[in-house]
């Protein structure tokens with residue numbers, strides 16, 4: 001039997017997460033499927049940012065570094081993220097951007113495996129991870145190489161030449177979920193270390209960094225953690241690796257005694273060594289609100305709804321759009337994907353622009369990938385129906401062919 005809109009209304013009514021939607025500021029006329037790129041705005045963020053600006057900064061001025069907890073905010077938020085992704089207190093700092101954090105943890109990992117020169121990365125992973133690593137290799141000048149491999153060949157490629165396996169847990173284009181536990185085990189058995197980029201997984205699926213024995217991880221807070229555009233990233237360093245090697249961006253915040261203003265560098269020997277300089281407090285405060293909200297919700301319920309949203313979306317595409325050349329590139333099996341469904345079409349760019357004009361926001365990743373992300377805290381089941389129906393009209397009428405949908409834009 002085909003799915004009806006009524007079926008989906010019933011699911012919305014019964015949804016144990018449906019109270020969260022009203023905590024977000026989402027325009028009535030928008031169907032938002034881009035929480036995998038920029039999460040929606042929690043209403044509480046507006047209040048919190050105002051409070052930080054007017055009270056903590058405006059009235060309390062520089063005293064707030066001490067009295068409002070600014071000085072330790074990276075660690076405070078890091079400990080909250082730790083609860084979400086299976087780490088302990090003192091293993092995560094919320095700091096800098098994902099790319100910078102990759103630089104820090106890759107540098108440390110390579111020092112820990114001095115005699116090995118190979119870094120394994122998946123060949124179609126998010127480019128910044130590879131670009132930053134290429135920059136690091138260039139700076140080190142020690143003959144490291146990145147070996148790019150196909151996703152199905154990762155386990156076989158982990159040999160005793162490999163220093164580091166660096167992967168994104170959920171692929172940004174296809175939504176494919178990599179097996180953190182198995183890959184980490186295989187890497188350790190071969191004497192290699194692992195770095196996981198959690199940008200597309202934190203906040204939408206249960207993650208067990210410590211149970212999986214992960215060495216290092218990084219991620220961003222602006223996707224499913226709803227931290228705001230360009231909000232700070234985070235990095236995880238397992239306790240067993242702290243205080244051994246120092247990361248190279250040895251700014252004063254990573255010094256043992258920043259306010260002693262000593263001439264020579266002495267590293268902190270805990271997660272604080274992975275800080276570098278003064279952090280953007282307003283942005284950190286905004287990020288904290290989004291993280292707090294995800295922490296309040298049950299991650300198992302989030303994952304269950306995320307998988308179900310994906311299943312229903314796939315069925316709706318099959319039931320209403322079978323006549324069009326839209327291939328589903330995301331794994332059909334819910335356990336094998338993150339929280340997005342991607343369709344491929346040579347006309348994907350224009351179709352996504354045409355959808356935006358009718359209030360359906362997904363995004364496009366070159367050359368042919370149309371991404372639809374599901375954020376279980378605010379995506380409604382009926383949104384799926386409404387979006388697929390609007391897509392059907394665009395496909396039936398060839399609306400996407402109009403010139404205005406085919407003009408290049410900066411951010412796709």
Ligand SMILES: Cc1ncc(COP(=O)(O)O)c(C=O)c1O
Nearest residue numbers: 097098099126168172197199220
């Ligand atoms: C997997 C992954 N890593 C890193 C980034 C971006 O890193 P940064 O926050 O440094 O721009 C993204 C951005 O979408 C991403 O998808």
